[in-house]
Amino acid sequence: MSTQPKSLFEKVWDAHSVRKLANGQTQLLIGTHLIHEVTSPQAFGMLRDLGLKVLMPHRTFATVDHIVPTNELVEPYKDPLAQAMMDELRKNCAQFGVTFFDRASGKQGIVHIVGPEQGITQPGTTIACGDSHTSTHGAFGAIAFGIGTSQVRDVLATQTMALGALKVRRIEVNGKLRPGVYAKDVILHIIRLLGVNGGTGYAYEYAGSTFDAFTMEERMTVCNMSIEGGARVGYVNPDATTFAYLKGRPYSPSGAAWDAAVTRWSSFASDAGCRYDDVVKIAAADIAPTVTWGINPGQGISIVENVPSPETATSDDDRAGIIEALAYMKLPAGKPIKGTKINVAFLGSCTNGRLSDFQEVAKYIQGRKVAPGVRAIAVPGSQIVALQCEKLGLDKILAEAGFEWRAAGCSMCLAMNPDKLIGDELCASSSNRNFKGRQGSVTGRTVLMSPVMVAAAAVTGQVSDAREVFAVN
C-alpha cells in the first residue's frame, strides 16, 4: 500500500478499477445501478437483442419518476405513452429480477431522492444512473455518474462501464451563510463563478466549513447541480453527518456490520495533503440569494443585482449570449430582476424536493397567500417525503397558502408529464435547469432560485428578495 495521500475520488476509483481497456480507459465497477423509465427501456431492449442477462440484479434498483403524473394516481394514465413506459419498466424489472420501487411500494420517488432515503447510496461506492443529476449521490462521498442509455446497457450486462479518470477540483466554501442564503444559492453562485462548462473533465470536491456544517439534504442540493457546471461528478467527504443520516435506513448495514462500514466509509475521505488539480476558495459571506436571468444555470445574479446588458459584456461571446437570453426571457437589459412578474411557482425536483425544503418554506409561508393569478404547485420528491411532510402538516400549510400539494415525481422540472408551463409563462422554480423550453412550453421561461425564494415570489407575484418578504434577518 502506498502511503501517498489520495483524494476520495482516487481511492474510490482505485477500489473499483477492474482493468485497463485497449483504448486506455478503465473498466470501472459500478457498485450501485439506479434505473428509471425514460433511459432504461432501450437498454433492456439491447440486452434482449444480445441475449444477455442483468449481471447483478441485487445491485440494480428501479423507480419511476420522470413521466408519472403528479395529479393522477390510478393507472392506466390518461397519456398512453406514459403508461407504455410504466408498463415497460414493470415488465423489465420482473423479467430481469430487478427491485422496483413502484408506486404501490410506498417508496417511489425521484431516483436521486429514493437512493439516499433507502440507504442504498453509501460512501466509498460507485453509482451510475441514466440521468445527469446522478451527481446528487456524491453528497455521501460516493462517485456517482450520469450516463447514457448504451452505458445503462453496459452496466446492466457487466456491472461496469468504460471510463477515463477525472481531474479533481476542490471547491472550498468557508464561513457561515448569511440569513436567507441556502445551499441552492451556494451552487448557483459556484456555477456563475466557474461557468457552465468550467467543470468539464473534473470531479468537484466540495469542502470547507460551510459544507462541514451542511445537513445531508443541503449537500445533496449542491452535488445535484454539479453537472450544471459541467462537472459530471461532485462529492463531499463522508463524516459524522453522513453516518448519522444513514443509520437505520432499510439498506444501511446494521449491527456489527454497521461499525465495520463506518470504519470503511471513513477511510475513503480525502487524505490531508492530497493533490488536487485545482483549488477554488469562496467565502460564504460573499454569497447572496441568487437567481438566474437567462437560459443556462450559469446566467445568475444576486437578487439585488441588475440583469446584464449587452453593453457590459466581457466578450463577443458573452454579448451574443446576453442578447439571446434576454430576447428569450423577455427581460429588459440593465434593470433589476427583482419585480419581474411571475405566473407559476414550482417547489420540488431532485434539487429541492426534500423534507427540509418544504419545512423551510412552510415556516415562512404559514399565514400568507399565493398572489392572485399565480399557479403554485408543491411536489414532494418521493412518497416518503410526502408522508413526512403530511405527518408534520406541511401539506396543509402549503395548501392553505394556495399551493397545490401533489404526488411524488419530477413534475415541472422537465415536464415529461402533465405539469407544464403554458405559452411564455414565467416560472419561479426550485429546479435545476432554465434551458429554453425546459419546463414544457417552447416559449416558457424559468427563473431558478431556492425554495424560500420561490415562496417569496409566489406570495408577491414577482421575483422578490425573500429576506424582505419574510423579514429574514
Added chain:
Amino acid sequence: MALEKITSVSGRGVYVPGNDIDTDRIIPARFMKCVVFDGLGEFLFYDVRHTPEGVPTGHPIDKPEHKGAKILLSGANFGCGSSREHAPQAIHKAGFRAVVAENFAEIFFGNSTTLGIPCVNAAREDIAKVAAAIEKNPDIEIVVDVAALEVRYGSDKIPVTQRESARDALVNGRWDAIGELIDGIPAVQNTAAKLAYMAA
C-alpha cells in the same frame, strides 16, 4: 463484436451556430416518451426548427441545400445538460455521422463516441472558415479525418483535436465497449468480491 473502424467521415456539412446548445434543445423531453430510439431523427432541434405553432423557421438543417448533410458544425459546450442518449441518437438518425464543435459536454461526448459518432474539437475561427466555405458552396465535401486529426474541405484543411481514448476507440473499431466489458466479467467478479457492500 466486429465494429467498423471509423477513421474518417465524409459528406456535406451544415453549420448550426450557437454556444451551450443543450440536449433539451437537441431533443426536447416530450419526444423521449418512447421505448425505442427509432423515429427520433425528425425531432432533432424540433423547437428551434419550428415556431410554437409548428411552422418551419428555416433552420439550417432544413435548408434544401443542406439536405443529406452528414457533418454537423457548432459552437462551444455542445450537448450540455441532460445525459439523454436520445440526443446523439437523434443526430445519428437524422443522418449525421460526425460533429465538429469548439468543445463538448462530457456525457454527450461519451454517448456519441459509443454510438460511433466522432466528435472533434476545432478552434472557433477554424470552424468559421469551414462554415464560410459551406455557405459559399453547400456541396463542398467535408472530410472529418479522425486518424489524421484534421478536417479537410475543398483544398483547405483545419486541425482538430480529440481525446485519445475516443480516437483510439474509433479508428480501431472498438468504440462500443460492450464486447470488451463482457470479456472482463471474471475480473469484475474478483473486484466485486473485495467490496463488502456488493455481497449478494
